[in-house]
Amino acid sequence: MMKARLLASIGMVLTPVAAMAAPPVAADVVFTHGAIHTLDAGDRVVSALAVRDGRIVYVGDDAGALALAGAGTRKVDLKGRVVMPGLIDGHMHPLAGGLGLLSCTLDYRRLTIPEMQGIVKGCLDHGGSAAEGKWLVVINWFQQETQPIGVETTKALLDALPTKRPIIIQSSFGHSTLANSRALELAGITGKTPDPVGGQIHHDANGQPTGLLEDAAQHLLSRLVPPPTVADNHAAARAALAAMAKQGVTGFLDAAAPPEAVEAFSTVAKEGGLTARAHFAPVIEPKDGPAPDKAIAGIVALRKAYDQGELSPQPGITVRNVKLFMDGVITAPAFTGVMLQPYRVNKGTADMPDWQPSGGTGPAPYFPQPVLDPLVQKLAALGFDPHMHADGDGAVRIALNASEALRKAHPEWGTRPAIAHDESVDPADYARYKALGVIPVLSFQWEKQAADTVGGAKEFMGPDRYARLEPSGYLTQAGAPIAYGSDWPVDPLDEWFALKVGVTRLNAPSAGEQYAHPLPGPGLTVAQAVHAITTGAAYELRMEKVAGSLEPGKFADLIEIDRDIFAGDPRAIADTRVLMTMVGGKVVYSAD
Incomplete structure (x- = not known):
């Protein structure tokens, strides 16, 4: 009896003490x-x-959130407006994008040759006499949309301009460069210059270079162009961020990161100006594939120098992916x-076409299977996730085979291989993505009727392959863990x-x-498309525990937008305007 009374007495004392626990x-x-x-x-x-210390601490009803408000809490009445997770772009080239914002550009426009010449001449005039002899680099050439469709573009386009300066025009998709005769002369490119591994020099009927160079052949020119200064790169990084x-991007992967890109964004981070979570994938070139140890050592050193370790609410830098180019692009004029099967060629005439297999399946794989595995x-x-560019179905299969060999050799490893673009995938390979845990990183904006998909692919691919071009819907149906990547500034x-476009497979009305009409093949639901650019890309970049969705404990990476994209006509998604972007609890953009 005395023991019971004592315990009761203790309980009577403890109960009010517990009730006096400190408030949260x-x-x-x-919000x-x-x-x-x-x-x-x-x-x-x-x-x-509710947000505290850069993390989400509550999601739910108004009363629950307001219970966490104190005297210093900022209260935001959304008045019905829409908030969602920040966008995560799983494949872009931000330093090039930022430099493009500061450069001579054709601005992705549909241009005739005289219009192109006019813009380039304007850039030459702007440089004045002080730029005499200096290389002029022109970017964002929408090569497939040069008007009229199919017009030949050669060095003659640039040689007609009144200048002795070397000029190169870089295609927006990054796989072609057009040069004038002066640039070819400085590069030592003649009719006898051999194609480099993974590249092509185009020749005319007389065997002379036309001025058009593809893929690795572009390096013959770009190596001569003075690189941007360190200050230029820092300015480009700030412009890109x-x-x-403004677009609502709170995280990204630089999918072919040169050391200067990692350095530039790291410098901005040290200044406190990094406004998105920055992930970098340095490149191993095809020429280094057979003996990669030196290239790998360079990437390991880059990781040691710049990777900031465990993720935190303050955005930081990681170097944990490696880029491998398996091929180039599937569309004309590059091919x-x-x-897996040959491209087709017209063995008839323009008026009476006769499309037949060409006998050519494109170049040799940039990384053959015995090298890639x-x-x-x-x-x-070494803890890196391979990020493999593969446009053609043959390149996709080689990348999948390498992933299968990895899983068989080391099933215990949690490697997350990714294949970027996947523009043509053989149906026999759809299910392999899920089975092998391979992430297709898709650029949805390509899933539309346009000059590159119609004029550059339709007849060259044939009806069967064209009907399954840009297979995001088919891959999703097969359970592939898709992510999105813009490929900016392509x-x-x-x-x-x-x-x-990912939902509707429709171009903009202005395309004509x-x-x-929609590109053949199934599109995505709005939810599937949005998850690809949030939770899907977060998984690709190993951020799924802290980003991609709005849940307690995750970083406060969120955006406010001007419409509910999950309701109404999905064509209106293209008109969405970001009103506010928050990263780690800090507002980094406001439309106000």
Whole structure:
């Protein structure tokens, strides 16, 4: 009896002490009265969210969020506006994109040759006499849309301009460069110059270079162009980050990162100006494939110098992916994609075409299977995730085979291989992505009728392959863990247009009647497309535990947009405007 009374007495004392426990620490920011798409496992939509120390501490109703508000809490009444996770771009080239914002550009426009000449002449005139003899590099040439479609572009286009300066025009998709005669002369490119490994020099009927160079052959020119200065690169990194923040991008992968890109963004990070989570994939060139140890050692050194370790609310730098180019592009005029079956050629006339197999399946694979398999395993052993560019179905199969060899040799490793672009995939390979845990990183904006898909691929591919071009819907149906990558500056940085195309497979109305119909094949649902650019890309970059969705414990990487993209006509997604971008609890962009 005495023991019971004693315990009761202790209980009476402890109960009020427990009730006096300290209240929870107040949130820094509370959002209420909104339509907040969490993109969690249940795709919940809630009205409120609270942020503290750069992380989400609450998602739910208004009352629950307001209970976490204190005297210093900033309260944001969304008044019904939409909030969702920040966009994560799983494949882009941000330093090149930033430099492009500061450069002479054709701006991805559909141009005639006289219009191209006019723009280039304007850049020459702007340089004045002080630029005499200096290389002029012109970017963002939408090669497949040069008007009229199919017109030949050669050095004559540039040789007609009143200048002695060496000039090169770089295609927006990064696989072609057009040079004038002066540039070819300085590079020592003649009719006898052999094609480099993984590249092609185009020749005319007399065996002379036309001025058009593909893939690795471009390096014969680019190596002579004075590189941007360190200050130029820093300015480009800041410009790229500003453009990304305006689009709502809170994380990205630089999918072919030169050391100067890693250095530039790291410098901006040290200045406190890094406004997106920056991941970098340095390149191993095809020429280094058979003996890669030196190239791998350079990438390991880059990781040691710049990778900032465990992720935190403050955006940082990682170097944990490696880029490998398996091929080039599948469309005309390059045809550098590696295919399983031959491209077709017109053996008839323009008026009476007769499309037949050409006998050519594209170039030799940039990394043949016996070279790629051990290379991928060496990279995986060092903790790198291989990020493989593959446009053609033949290149895709080689990349999948290498991933299969990796899984068989080391099933215990958690490597996350990715294959970027996947523009043509043989149906026999659809299910292999899920089975092998391979991530297809897709550029949705290509999934539309346009000069590159119609004029550059339709007849050259044939009806069967054309009907399954850009297979995001088929891969999703097969359970592939898709992610999105814009490939900027191959295309303009317009994530919302890309999402719209991923759902509708429709071009913009301004493209004209010729391209007004959907590309064949199934599109994605809005939810599937949005998950690809959030949770899917977060998984690709090993951020799924801290980013990609809005859940307690994750980083406060979120955006406010001007419409509910999950409701209404999906064609309107292209018009979405970002009102606010927050990274790690800090506002890095505001439309106000």
